Amino acid sequence: FAMPYAPGHQLDFDAIAPVPGEADSFDVPAGWAWAPIISWGDPILPGAPEFDIDAQSPEAQEGQFGYNNDYTTLIPLPGRTDRALLVCNNEYTNEELMFRGFVDAASATDEQLRISMAAHGMSVVEVRRTDADSPWGYVRDSSFNRRITPGTEFSFTGPARGSRLLRTTADPAGTTPVGTFGNCAGGTTPWGTVLSGEENFNGYFAAPEETDDAAEKRYGVTEPGRGWERVDPRFATTVERQEPNRFGWIIEVDPFDPTSTPKKHTSLGRFKHEGATISLAADGRAVAYMGDDERFDYVYKFVSRERFREGDRAHNLTLLSEGDLYVARFTGDGAEDRRADGRGEWLPLLTDGVSRVPGFSVEEVLVHTRLAADTLGATKMDRPEDVERNPVNGRVYVACTNNTRRGTVDDEGVPRPGIDEANPRPENKDGHVVEISEDLDDAAATAFSWNLVLVCGDPAAADTYFGGIDKDLVTPISCPDNVAFDTRGNLWISTDGNTLGSNDGLYEVTVDGPQRGLVRQFLSVPTGAETCGPVINPDGVVLVAVQHPGEVDGASPDAPASLFPYDGTGQPRPSVVQVWKV
Ligand code: FEO
Ligand code: CA
Ligand code: CA
Ligand code: CA
Numbered sequence: 001f002a003m004p005y006a007p008g009h010q011l012d013f014d015a016i017a018p019v020p021g022e023a024d025s026f027d028v029p030a031g032w033a034w035a036p037i038i039s040w041g042d043p044i045l046p047g048a049p050e051f052d053i054d055a056q057s058p059e060a061q062e063g064q065f066g067y068n069n070d071y072t073t074l075i076p077l078p079g080r081t082d083r084a085l086l087v088c089n090n091e092y093t094n095e096e097l098m099f100r101g102f103v104d105a106a107s108a109t110d111e112q113l114r115i116s117m118a119a120h121g122m123s124v125v126e127v128r129r130t131d132a133d134s135p136w137g138y139v140r141d142s143s144f145n146r147r148i149t150p151g152t153e154f155s156f157t158g159p160a161r162g163s164r165l166l167r168t169t170a171d172p173a174g175t176t177p178v179g180t181f182g183n184c185a186g187g188t189t190p191w192g193t194v195l196s197g198e199e200n201f202n203g204y205f206a207a208p209e210e211t212d213d214a215a216e217k218r219y220g221v222t223e224p225g226r227g228w229e230r231v232d233p234r235f236a237t238t239v240e241r242q243e244p245n246r247f248g249w250i251i252e253v254d255p256f257d258p259t260s261t262p263k264k265h266t267s268l269g270r271f272k273h274e275g276a277t278i279s280l281a282a283d284g285r286a287v288a289y290m291g292d293d294e295r296f297d298y299v300y301k302f303v304s305r306e307r308f309r310e311g312d313r314a315h316n317l318t319l320l321s322e323g324d325l326y327v328a329r330f331t332g333d334g335a336e337d338r339r340a341d342g343r344g345e346w347l348p349l350l351t352d353g354v355s356r357v358p359g360f361s362v363e364e365v366l367v368h369t370r371l372a373a374d375t376l377g378a379t380k381m382d383r384p385e386d387v388e389r390n391p392v393n394g395r396v397y398v399a400c401t402n403n404t405r406r407g408t409v410d411d412e413g414v415p416r417p418g419i420d421e422a423n424p425r426p427e428n429k430d431g432h433v434v435e436i437s438e439d440l441d442d443a444a445a446t447a448f449s450w451n452l453v454l455v456c457g458d459p460a461a462a463d464t465y466f467g468g469i470d471k472d473l474v475t476p477i478s479c480p481d482n483v484a485f486d487t488r489g490n491l492w493i494s495t496d497g498n499t500l501g502s503n504d505g506l507y508e509v510t511v512d513g514p515q516r517g518l519v520r521q522f523l524s525v526p527t528g529a530e531t532c533g534p535v536i537n538p539d540g541v542v543l544v545a546v547q548h549p550g551e552v553d554g555a556s557p558d559a560p561a562s563l564f565p566y567d568g569t570g571q572p573r574p575s576v577v578q579v580w581k582v
Contacts, residue, residue: 007488007489007510007512007513007515008488008513009488009508009510010488010536010540011486011508011536011540011542011581013031013032013522013581014029014030015029015475015521015522016028016029016505016522016523017475018475018476018500018501018502018503018505018521018524019502019503019505019524020501020502020503021498021501021502021503021527023503023524023526023527024526024527024561024562024563024564025526026523026524026525026526026565026577027524028522028523029522029523031581031582032580032581032582033579033580033581033582034523034577034578035577035578036565036567036575036576036577036578037086037127037136037137037138037576037577037578038065038086038125038138038575038576039051039567039573039575040064040065040066040068040069040119040573040574040575041053041056041061041065041573042064042065042138043140044063044064044065044123044125044138044140044145045062045063045141045145045146045147046141047063048060048062048063048064049064051064051569051573053100053557053569053571054100056099056115057111057115058114058115058117061115061119062118062147062149063147064147065090065123066088066090066118066120066121066122066123067090067092067094067098067116067119067120067574068091068092068093068094068119068547068548069089069090069091069123069532069545069546069574069575069576070088070089070090070091070183070184070185070186070482070532070545070547071088071089071183071184071185071186071194071197071275071482071532071533071545072086072087072534072535072576073086073088073187073194073535074086074127075087075192075194075255081132081539082131083126083127083128084126084127084128084136085124085125085126085127085144085255085256086124086125086126086127086136086138086576087122087123087124087188087194087253087255088122088125088576089121089122089183089184089185089186089196090119090121090122090123090183091120091182091183091199091547092120092181092200093116093119093120094548095116096555097548097550097551097555097556097557097560097571097572098115098116098119098557099115099557100556100557100558101556102556105225105226105227106227108227110230110231113226113227113230113231114231117149117151117231117232118147118149118150120150120181120182120183121147121148121149121150121152121180121181121183122147122180122183122194122196123146123147123148124144124145124146124147124148124258125138125144125145126138126139126142126144127139132539135578135580136578144255144256144258146255146258148180148253148262149179149180150178150179150180150181150228150232151178151179152178152179152180152262153176153178153261154176154177154178154179154180154251154261154262154263154264155175155176155262155264156174156175156177156264156266157263157264157265157267157318157321158265158266158267158268158320158321158322158366159266159267159353159366160266160363160366160367161174161175161266162174162175163266163363163367164363165245165363165367165368166242166245166266166367167242168234168240168242168243168246169240170234170240171246177247177264178246180196180247180251181198181201181204182198182199182200182201182203182204182247183196183197183198183199183251184196184197184199184200184273184274184275184385185197185274185275185385185386185481185482186275186276187275187276187277187278187288189252189278189286189316190278190280190286190308190316191308191313191316191317191319192255192256192313193252193255193317194252194253194255195250195251195275195276195277195278195320196250196251196252196253196275197250197273197274197275197276198247198249198250198251198273199273199274199293200272201244201247201272202220202221202222202223202244202248202272203220203223203225203226204225204226204228204247205221205223205225205229205235205236205243205244206223206225206227206228206235206236206237206238207221207222207223207224207225207236207238208222208237208238209222209224210222214371215368215370216237216244218368218370218371218374219244219248219272219370221237221244245270245367246264248270248272248273249264249265249266249268249273250265250268250273250275250288250290251263251264251265252265252320254317263320265320265321266367267302267320267321267322267350268288268290268300268302268325269302269325269365269366270366270367270368271292271294271297271298271300271369271370272293272297273290273291273292273293274290274291274292274293274386274387275290275291275385275387276288276289276290277387277388277389279391279396279443280308281303281442281443281444282440282441282442282443282444283307283444284307284308284309285303285305285306285307286303286304286307286316286319286320286323287301287302287303287304287389287443287444288301288320289301289387289388289389290302290387291381291384291385291386291387291398291399292370292384293383293384293385293401294383295383295403295405296380296381296405296416297380297383297384298327298328298370298373298379298380298381298384299327299328299384299387300325300326300328300369300373301325301326302320302323302326303324303326303443303444304320304323305322305323305324306318306319322353324348324350324351324352325348325349325350325351325365325366325369326346326348326349326446327346327347327373327376327378328344328345328346328347328378328379329344329345329347329376330342330344330379330421330434330450331343331344331345331421332422333421334421335421339451340422340424340451340455340465341421341449341451341452342421342422342449342450342451343447343448343449343450344379344436344447344448344449344450345447346445346446346447346448347376347377347378348446349365349369349372349376350362350366355372357372357375357376358375359375360372360375379420379422380417380423381403381422382400382401382402382403382423382428382431382432383400383401383402383403383431384398384399384400385399385400385401385480385481385482386398386399386482386483387399387483388483388485389443390489390511391485391489392487392488392489393489393511394437394438394441395435395436395438395511396435396436396437396438396443396448397433397435397453397483397491397511398433398434398435398436399431399433399481399482399493400423400428400432400433400434400480401431401480401481401497402428402429402430402431402479402497402499403423403428404428404429406418406419406423406425406426406427406428407426422434422450424452424455425455425463429457429499430455430457430458430477430478430479430499430500431478431479431480432452432454432455432456433452433453433456433480433483433491433493433509434451434452435450435451435452435453435511436448437449437450453467453491453509453511453516453517454466454477454480454509454517454519456479456480457477457478457499457500458500459472459474459476465517466517466518467509467510467511467516467518468516468517469515469516469517473518474517474519474520475507475519475520475521476500476502477493477495477507478498478499478500478502479495479496479497479498479499479504480493480494480495481493481494481497481530481531481532482531482532482533482534484533484534484536486508486536487536487538489511490508490510490511491508491509491510492506492507492508492509492522492534493506493507493509494506494507494531494532494533494534494544495507495530495531496531496532502524503524503525503526503527503529504529504530504531505521505522505523505525505531506522506523506531506542506544507519507520507521507522508520508522522579523544523579525544525546525549525564526546526550526562526564526572527549527550527552527562528548528550528551528552528562528572529546529547529548529549529551529564530547530548531544531545531546532544532545532546532547533545533576540580540581541579541580542578542579542580543576543578544576544577544579545574545577546564546565546574546575546576547574548574549562549564549565549574549575550562550563550564550572557571560572565577
């Protein structure tokens, strides 16, 4: 990471202007083109039918691309520029946009519940292009294609595998959880596998609103659920109390082996995992950076026990099974310097196989990670989402999407935390981005320096900050969510929940050189959508996942708010889109 480099733009584009929030359009810079690669309901497995909103079935959906694609990655087949695997998370479903006349979960039919379940999880699909200058298309019956759903068998790895906390009637050994859902962001490992975060898993379980269990309270296992318990009783906590403990993990999928059993890595802890991204430490250990996306939750890091070995894939596939787990504490150095910055520590939760949290066993640290971290004085952040290390400058970027509750009181009259230097706004409706410099530029360091590179929102507002650059030069940006980097080390941010009256989008942010802090909008997604992915490919092709287009109050299949991707079906369909320079 100490390599000298020249800051500058990888992609040649003129920034677009923000697009009004009611617009049903997908906008790219002049001279750029876009096309969908694949959309919800497109058939990917043999025998699966074409998308037809009026002919859905669970069996059809199990062979079709899932709903609401979030994390997206493109992994070339070895030595090829014309063939690759596209892997996507299918985070959740919008039943009100999927089914005509849908009212609510309570009145959903069993068939609708099963279709919705089958639309969750992940999709793996091969894509091809005729040459490096032509757009990608997906391969309908490739032997790589795969759906992973709430019915797919997984295997636990790590110290909590087999823990008493993970056992259920169906799996008395606590080793083989079934299914994944709420898959939000993720990462692609240096050994060619895909990580995915199980985020809002709690909402899928029908649970009593009142509980005396501290972990159920802390994880929000107090929701009415989505009706899934009517077709699969394990989704009722009154039937299977520990089933929620089998979700909230980082999973790893090997897309090159469609028959492989995906893993849930207990070493990386259990919380509302936004995602995990891998960087290699100076000594070759694999480091996973992770956010827990909830207001007042934490940033974590895992450091593997073993080292990455170039070319030894079988060994590298075991790296996330054992290692050390830390949570971040950010300490400010005061406001006198007029900068939000300071030092930080990675507080140990589990190192050398030993719990470092008084009163917590190893399995308790890993299954009830939030409770363990609470006791250490970690810093409560404004919804930390994607956390990723810049492969060019070596710094780590944390997207804190928003939090408007600092300094308020909760339903029980208990005051919530106030501001701190790392979360400096009480009404943080637009979010900010933390930049971390690990000591000695080593991802395995236990201490770091930090600063806020962006405090997002309207540049005209006094409380915003853009890396020190003249605010007249920047595009407004709100609610940073997913981050990525281009080959020059520019930061790319996709947004979810723009509060400034515009649609969400994808933005390039310069983080080095005299233009540090320059934000330029690259694309804008249709009304109701959030921007996910993104992937800035070395060849200059950009991929974004357009999640929940047309998710607008009152919208339905008979009154859609968006027709994206404008394919003649008359319905909005979450899609993965490619954008390229003409
Ligand atoms: Fe699924 Fe934290 O966004
Ligand atoms: Ca300061
Ligand atoms: Ca997210
Ligand atoms: Ca999101």
